Amino acid sequence: MNFGLDRFIEAMLYRSPPYILEHVQLVLIPLGIAAAIAFPAGVLLTRPRFRRYTGRVMSVFNAGQTIPPLAVIALFFPFLGLGYRPALIALTLYALLPIARNTLAGLAGVPFEVKEAARGMGMTGWQVLTQVEVPLSLPVVISGLKTSAVLTAGTAALAALVGGKGMGAVIFAGINFFRVELILAGTLYIGIMALCLDRLLSFFESRITPSHMK
Amino acid sequence: MIQLERVKKVFPNTAVPAVDELSFTVEQGNVCVFVGPSGCGKTTIIxxxxxxxxPTSGSIFIDGENILQVDSxxxxxxxxxxxxxxxxxPHRTIEQNVGLVPRLLNWPEDRIARRVAELLEMxxxxxxxxxxxxxxQLSGGQMQRAGVARALAADPPIMLMDEPFGAVDPILRGRLQDEFLRLQREVQKTICFVTHDINEALKMGDYIVVLNAGKLVQKGTPMELLSSPANDFVKALIGDDRGVKLLDLTRAESLVADGSIKSPAVKDCSCFIDALQPVKMALEQMMKHDTDSVGIRRGDEVIGALTWAEIKKHIHRISGDEG
Incomplete structure (x- = not known):
């Protein structure tokens, strides 16, 4: 293996950038789907009617996180084959848990007396949820989203192994052809993306956090 | 007016009812205080x-309307x-908090703004x-005041208050109680007030309902409770200083009404209290000035005198067993 600055610059400027958009998609799509599943699930699981299912549903989400993404792809291989879609599914399963867990924690953290007073004033169950519980738990939910985003940004590199594109393609090309600069460039970009996502969500988080919780 | 008829509540997985076949009426404009030890069911009632x-069984009426048939x-x-x-x-301003119920009732914004300002002032x-x-950003006392303002916002005829002053220090509690009584004279709500503090109950209540283990033990005015407690439980709740508490509820003028102005004691008086002050204040003055009689004044006019002997006689007369 050898490493030259000019080859590294070339990898940074020309070889990697075409994969950025793909990789961002590989992060944002699973993150979006996971949020769309885990957040309503978390809300439902804190409603009195469904509270008793919390343990079981959370164990499913937990499993999603314990199984390595590659194993999930292997699991879905008979149905979905290789490629982009199985990669998305595996990454979605991976992103579910932090969001669901933080939704539950966030909603559980809303003080009882606040909910009690809101009910006592005559707010409907829906109004208490949308005007009290969700606004007060959103900061915690978003920090779950942040965890998921960073996790997915890194894990998404594996998608390339099953033909799922993304920055992983650059890294694995580097590994296959003993090109350190490619590995480095791909990893660097993934790191930058994870950081950007984290900063972006942190910014959003601080915007919506009520001042008393800061 | 609030009526409860044989109201019973048994919580799931418990053998003993939290509230057991309770019936009573709270009249329009009265403050009814529910008092009893923890777990006596007072919070469950309101x-x-x-x-x-x-409720598990029984019915509750507000102004004759069965509330179990109204949208909750x-x-x-x-x-x-x-x-x-x-x-x-916590994520809403005081203005938004106090205006919560009017907003739920779709009041126009300018009316809400006026009402909120009026209430905060109040x-x-x-x-x-x-x-x-x-x-x-508010202190404990200010928060409690904002809570009362919020409850009053849509001018409801009925108020339910669950230990509203329980979390503030004694000095502030006394002040909030006084303010509340002044406010109540103004707004004349029908109020159910829960407390575990018998002194608060005696001070705030037009009527007091004493509860134990979900059952009504005694209902009566503070005076009735003090002068004739129904049983040992009520006696224990009131405490050993029943006589002093009675004197706290008795206005000085009520003991001089029978013309004690002619009593020779009045000449010896070196100190005076106002006719509207409780007899307890007369005792305080006696101790302070080391004397056996206190003059009673209404405005500038001396209307009589209270002697230590008369106060003792009064206690004996009203509570019988008080030594």
Whole structure:
């Protein structure tokens, strides 16, 4: 293996950038789907009617996180084959848990007396949820989203192994052809993306956090 | 008017009912205080009146209407509710918190704004200063005041208050109680007030309902409770200083009404109290000035005198067994 600055610059400027958009998609799509599943699930699981299912549903989400993404792809291989879609599914399963867990924690953290007073004033169950519980738990939910985003940004590199594109393609090309600069460039970009996502969500988080919780 | 008829509540997985076949009436404009030890069912009772808890059996009427047949959210908007932990929405300003119920009732914004300012003024908060603050920026007493303002916002005829002053220090509690009584004279609500503090009950209540283990032990005016406690439980709740408490509730004028002005004692008086002050104040003056008689004044006019002997006689007369 050898490493030259000019080859590294070339990898940074020309070889990697075409994969950025793909990789961002590989992060944002699973993150979006996971949020769309885990957040309503978390809300439902804190409603009195469904509270008793919390343990079981959370164990499913937990499993999603314990199984390595590659194993999930292997699991879905008979149905979905290789490629982009199985990669998305595996990454979605991976992103579910932090969001669901933080939704539950966030909603559980809303003080009882606040909910009690809101009910006592005559707010409907829906109004208490949308005007009290969700606004007060959103900061915690978003920090779950942040965890998921960073996790997915890194894990998404594996998608390339099953033909799922993304920055992983650059890294694995580097590994296959003993090109350190490619590995480095791909990893660097993934790191930058994870950081950007984290900063972006942190910014959003601080915007919506009520001042008393800061 | 609030009526409870044989109301019973058994919580799931418990053998003993929290509230057991309770019947009573709270008249329009009265303050009815529920007092008893923890777990006696007093909080459950008022939570059943606004249907945060559904009774197992029995019926509850407000102005003749069976509340179990009313939509519970609409019902609650007609009932003011104050709890010990206040429960202001932390992400909303005081203005928004106090205007919560009027907003649920779709009042126009300018009417809400006027009402909120009026209410903050009424509970002793400066609207200009407090309205735009968040709850965490207020002191405990200010929060409690904002909680009372919120409960009064839509001018509900009924207020439920669950240990509203339980979380503040004794000095502030006394002040909030006085303010509340002044406010109540103004607004004349029908109020159910829960406390475990018998002194608060005696001070605040037109009527007191003493509860134990979900059952009504005694209902009566503070005076009735003190002068004829129904049983040992009520006696224990009131404490060993029943006589002194009685004197706290007795106005000085009521003991001089029978013309003790002619009593020779009045000449010896070196100190005076106002006719409207409690007899307890007369005792205080006697101790302070080391004398056996205190003059009673109404305005500038001396209307009589109270002697230590007369006060003793009064206690004996009213409570029989008091040594």
């Amino acid at each position: 939570r059943m009146i606004n249907r945060l808890v559904e 959210d609409r019902l609650r908007r007609r009932i003011g509710y104050v709890i010990q932990q206040v429960g202001l929405l 509970v002793g908060l400066d609207p200009a200063e407090a309205a735009q603050k968040y709850p965490y």
